[in-house]
Amino acid sequence: MSEARKAGVSWLFVALIGAAAATLFSGVWPVGASDDHDRVRELRQGGDIVPLAELLARAELNGLRVLEAELEDEDGRLVYELQLLDEAGRIHERYFDAASGYPLEERAEH
Amino acid sequence: MPKKQEHIRIWDAFIRIFHWSIVLAYVGAWASAEEWPKLHEQLGYFILILLGLRLVWGLIGTREARFSEFLRSPRNTLSYLRSLKSGRPQHYLGHNPAGGWMVIAMLICLAGTAASGILIAGGAEAWEDLHEALAGLSLLLIAMHLAGVLLASLLHRENLVKAMLTGNKMRRNADV
Numbered sequence: 001m002s003e004a005r006k007a008g009v010s011w012l013f014v015a016l017i018g019a020a021a022a023t024l025f026s027g028v029w030p031v032g033a034s035d036d037h038d039r040v041r042e043l044r045q046g047g048d049i050v051p052l053a054e055l056l057a058r059a060e061l062n063g064l065r066v067l068e069a070e071l072e073d074e075d076g077r078l079v080y081e082l083q084l085l086d087e088a089g090r091i092h093e094r095y096f097d098a099a100s101g102y103p104l105e106e107r108a109e110h
Numbered sequence: 111m112p113k114k115q116e117h118i119r120i121w122d123a124f125i126r127i128f129h130w131s132i133v134l135a136y137v138g139a140w141a142s143a144e145e146w147p148k149l150h151e152q153l154g155y156f157i158l159i160l161l162g163l164r165l166v167w168g169l170i171g172t173r174e175a176r177f178s179e180f181l182r183s184p185r186n187t188l189s190y191l192r193s194l195k196s197g198r199p200q201h202y203l204g205h206n207p208a209g210g211w212m213v214i215a216m217l218i219c220l221a222g223t224a225a226s227g228i229l230i231a232g233g234a235e236a237w238e239d240l241h242e243a244l245a246g247l248s249l250l251l252i253a254m255h256l257a258g259v260l261l262a263s264l265l266h267r268e269n270l271v272k273a274m275l276t277g278n279k280m281r282r283n284a285d286v
Contacts, residue, residue: 006172010124013163017124017131020159024152 040071043098049078050101058101059094063087071098079104120203121277122172128164129274132157132220136248151231158224161217174204181214182207194265201266202286203279209262212255219248 001009043049050058052069064084072079078098083091095104121129135153142150168177182190187207193199199206205213226241263270273279 003172006170007119007122010122010167010172010175013124013167014127016163017127017160020156021131024156024159 043078049098050096052080055080055096055101059096059103064092067091116281117278118203118281119277120174120279121274122175123277124163124167124171125175126274126277128160128167132160135160136220136252140245151227154224154227154231157220158228161221161224164217177214180205180207180210182210187211194261197265199262199265200286201282201284203281206262209255209258212251212258216248216251216255219244219251223248 040049044051049071052071056066056069059082061084064086066082067085068083070081072081080096080098082094082096084094085091096102097104135157139150139153139157142153167175170176173179187210190199190207202209204210223241223244226237226244229237230241259270268279
């Protein structure tokens with residue numbers, strides 16, 4: 001192999017360095033979503049929050065359909081935020097204290 | 111005859127990125143040794159992989175990367191070291207004989223440090239003394255490496271740090 005060709009092949013070895021770094025260090029600094037999932041699992045297993053399924057069973061949804069459910073950290077207070085669709089096609093947002101499962105205020109959007 | 115100088119590529123992309131990756135990982139390994147064991151361990155694996163790639167590249171790589179090109183006989187190396195006193199040592203495009211052996215010493219020392227560290231991580235705490243001794247030795251070798259780089263840069267009036275960044279050196283008459 002010519003020296004010029006080998007200089008090209010050296011980039012393949014550079015790519016291997018990159019692949020090794022990506023594999024080894026992605027676990028040390030977890031990015032974004034995987035981090036959140038781990039946290040939610042810990043909160044559930046520790047009994048710090050009511051599981052979403054239990055909340056949905058308990059909340060009086062009166063035929064409302066769940067469009068979206070989010071768990072938010074509002075200044076240290078964990079809150080479930082539900083987007084619900086009623087039969088007239090309107091979207092409602094309902095908030096629940098994640099620790100107790102009790103409803104907070106209700107907001108309706110168009 | 112006028113002296114003709116030209117830029118010539120001596121350090122390929124892998125050699126340069128390998129070199130500076132080792133520098134970063136090494137500094138990181140010292141910084142994380144006490145407080146961040148997980149990161150420290152991952153850096154150890156990373157260094158071992160870097161060394162493995164360097165070993166392969168030293169057998170099949172570009173001219174200046176190959177061990178067979180830059181490892182010179184002890185006699186040759188001693189005469190190079192003696193010529194430093196004259197202030198006009200032979201100029202090498204790649205590693206000079208002393209630098210070449212220093213590369214080997216650092217590679218072996220780092221491999222031993224990383225390997226003993228991995229044994230410790232696996233629960234064999236008996237390797238801790240060796241791990242720390244090799245880590246200390248690596249500091250000494252790196253200090254000598256830096257002194258050698260400085261000395262050779264001054265004697266040959268060339269910036270070897272810049273050469274390891276750009277990959278290029280100026281070819282001179284009577285280069286080896």
